Amino acid sequence: MFVESVVRWGTWSILLHFGLFGVFAGGCPPRCVCQPEAKEVICSGKHFNSVPEGFSSDTRRLDISHNRIKTVGRRQFSGLADLQELDLSDNLISMIEVEAFQGLQNIRKLRIKNNRLKIIPVGVFSGLSSLRFLDLSQNEILVFLDYTFKEMVNLQMLEAGENDLVFISQRAFFGLQNLQELIIDRSNLTSIPTEAFSQLQSLTSLNMHRLTITTLPNNAFKRLPRLRRLVISNWPALDTIATNSLIGLNLTSLVIRNCNLSAVPYSALRHLVYLNFLDLSFNPITVIQGNLLGDLLRLEELHLIGGSLQRIELGAFKGLVNFRMLNVTSNQLTTLEEGVFHSAGNLQVLRLDKNPLACDCRLLWVVRRRLRINFDGHQPTCFSPDAVRLRKFRDFAEKELPKLFTCRPASILDRRPQEARVEEGTTVLFSCKADGDPFPSITWVSSLKNAVSPTGRIRVLPNGTLEVRFAQVQDSGTYQCLASNAAGNDSLTVSLYVKGLPRNRTIPVFLEEGWVEPPNPQAANTSAQMAKPYPFDAKTLIIATTMGFLSFLSSVAICFVFMFFWSQSKGQIKHTATIDFVPRSSMGGGGGDGDGGRFTMKLI
Structure with missing residues (x-):
């Protein structure tokens, strides 16, 4: 009886482990952990050299991360029609065959993070029409070819950071008509892939980190009408933002951090009338000029942390009736005058800490509002004059303010x-x-x-x-x-x-x-006139005149000799002769060849 009970209990335990009489009846691969209730199979960190087999057909989540898998074959997961999430991260995958994921018609998330992929052949993602999230980060991908993602019509987020991308083909993102968020991080791109981005008509968030691009050209993000959030960070060479680089965008949030901007890009920002969040932190910006941000009517927050800011001019935020927060911590500001704001009474959060503040009449308005303004837990501290050095704003009593915060x-x-x-x-x-x-x-x-x-x-x-x-x-x-x-x-x-x-x-x-x-x-x-020399000297003139005269005498002598012999000819002939002689100009230079002029004789 006791033995029978033990056997019966063991049978029940086995049935429960594999899913209550066949609910998870496909079995569990060796070394994997299966959770029938959640329909999950965990094969992470089990030293697999290839994708294991024997998964239950109703598995919904499969984790094969942290193994030594090198290749994913064609239709590798074809029997898992109910699979919704697949994790192949942290393997050694360098090859994924075409149609490797064919049959996963219900999958929503696919992670292939931290592998050794260098190129993704067209057709690898065939059959993933239901996929919503794809993580290809931390691979060695060099290029995205045309139509790489063409069948992923429902993909909403693509994580493609920390690859070796040097080129993104113009039609690489063709078919991603529902993509909402794209992340590109630490790649070798040298220019903005404008034409490729223009395929993403539903994109709302674009994050580009750690690139070596130096300039944002005009129309860098054209045909992205739904883009609301643009993040550009850690571009140490970026020092130029063209006037029309952001034109056509309806951004509500813009982040340009850790770059090399020496000035606020006013001309590029003036088109962004829907912008309410602007972060220009960790740029060597020295001044916020007055009356140049007035087109940003909806701006609520400005962050410029850790820059080289020395001055915020009067009227810098003039016209910004919705302005609520200014964060300029860790700069070189000595003061912040009330006239900087359109209405200082609307200010709710102010971060002035870690600046060499001169506590005089210019900061009196801040100290008097110290109980109403939120300093976000970081009280401003006086740097000068010596009488109040290192005192926090909250430590001042109201009665001592008129004596300490003075100006001459x-x-x-x-x-x-x-x-x-x-x-x-x-x-x-x-x-x-x-x-x-x-x-x-x-x-x-x-x-x-x-x-x-x-x-x-x-x-x-x-x-x-x-x-x-x-x-x-x-x-x-x-x-x-x-x-x-x-x-x-x-x-x-x-x-x-x-x-x-x-x-x-x-x-x-x-x-x-x-x-x-x-x-x-x-x-x-x-x-x-005085310096202009006469073209000929006296010697040259004498020589030229002499040569011309000799030429003339020679011509006349020849004419008379010819006439003499003609007169001695037979018959009584009446001779009439007309002689024309045109002497060569003596300016011709010398007559060294004996030709003194032109001789013409006509006999009648």
Whole structure:
């Protein structure tokens, strides 16, 4: 009785293990772990050299990862019609035969990550019309050929990162009309495969990491009307983004991180009117200029972490009524003025930590909002002045703020009148030195109310001095120096009178090589006339005249001799002769050949 019970219990255990009387009746391959309830077969890390056999026909998930499989044969899984997920990752697969997955009409996920594939023949993915997710990352794939994925009409995500891709054929993605997310990471592409991407009409997210591309050209992502998220990261050579590189896109999120941008690509961004998230972190950007982001009406967040940011100009976020978050941690900012924002009251999250902040009147607005603004757990810290150095914003009491967060208005130090009366061509300098806390900026305005730039013939030197080089009559007028800081402004007016020169005098002109004296046309003509040599000297003229005269005498003598012999001929003949002689010009140079001219004689 006891033996019978033991046998009966053993039989029940075996039946339960293999799926309750045949539910998982196909058996379980040796060394694999089978879970009948979930219909899963786990053969991971079992040192298989080839794909094992003996799977139950109703298996839904099959894991053969971390083995030593090198080849996947044709119709290798044809008996697994119910399979929904297959994992072949972390093997040594270098060859997958055409139609290897034929018969897996219900599969949703396929992972072939971290193998040794170099090329995928067309037809390998035949029969995978139900596949939603494909992971080909960490292989050695060199190229995606035309129509590689043509039957995967329902694929939604393709992970193709960390391959050796050098080329993606124009029709490689043909048939992926439902692909929504594409990831390309650490490849050898040297340009954007624009035509290949244009096949992905349903693409909503494109992630491109660790590439060596230097430029985003115009129309780089054309015909991607549904793309909403574009991530470009770790392109250390990328320093140029063309004006129309992003045109036609309706992005809501744009990430360009860890690249080599030295400035915010304003012209490329202005088309992105639906953008609400912008990340330009870890680029050597030094300034966010004023009034250049106003076209991004829906922008809510800007992240510029770990850059070289030194200044955010007034009006930088003007017009951005939805702006909620600014993250500029780990930069070189000394201040952030309230006038930077369209409405500072809308700001919810502000990251200013790890910046050398100067805690003066310019940051008073932040400190007074320290209980309402979310610093995301990272309190800003004062770097200067010494009285508040290393103090966190939350540590200040309200009553001490007016005494500590102060500024001294800008003041021009030397206010003595400056007036210059000079002749045309003279270089003039006007000094303008100012003091204040924070140190004021110097701006010069011409009599035409135009700001003078740091370059050109009339320019502002780094020390604030106005330089007028080679003054012209039209430069005459008044110039105003404006010294300004957050606490106030000061101004100084100077005068310049330039006297014109007489017409026979010259003034310098500006050429590409610099300022030079122009040549005097009259003097040049006179010199040319004096320097022009006569074509012949006296000796040459005498020789030419003599040779011409001798030629003339020779011709006349010949004529008379001929006439003499003619007159001695027979008969009474009346002779009439007409002689024409055209001597050769003596300017011909010498008559060395004895031909002195042309002789013509007519006898009647």
